[in-house]
Amino acid sequence: MDIERYFLTHGQALKSVPDLTAKSLRNWSEQGLIDCQHEPGRGNFRRYSPLGVIKLAVMHDLTQLRIAAPSASEIAETVLHHVRQFVALNGGFTLDPIPQRRSRAAIWRVGNSYRVSINTAGWCDPHSSPTARIVLEINQLTVETLNRIRNLGEDERAEEDEIQ
DSSP states (O other), X not given: OOTTSOOBOHHHHHHHSTTOOHHHHHHHHHTTOSOOBOOSSTXXXXXXXXXXXXXXXXXXXXXXXXXXXXXXXXXXXXXXXXXXHXXXXXXXXXXXXXXXXXXXXXXXXXXXXXXEEEETTSOOOTTTSXXXXXXXXXXXXXXXXXXXHHHHHHHHHHHHHHHO
């Protein structure tokens, strides 16, 4: 499955990022902060890629920590570069269990902007970056989000079986 192909619906994107609201998703889309395919006009639906949903998960985590959505979007773009490499090196959607090697994104504020440092060794040296920072477990977030996306089809088939 191609992580950059747009096939996930609005509802599926919401199911893939726990606690993300439809209002936030719609606002971020309208502000151009996230990447989705959308034909203008009434009744035309937005479609999201798995990579875009991973970006939503990163943004959601950051906005919950009071980082403004535009800044969260920029940080997420930096993280996505690493996510693309991580997924390619670990077999795409077959990421299970989470690889032992951890990757972390250390994020700290400098003036009115944020700095991001990706550490693929899986640790952040407390002496090499400021103490006031956010650390995202990139591999874990990626695997959990991709697993939720992969399970969407199974959940929908189970709901159909219950109805019949």
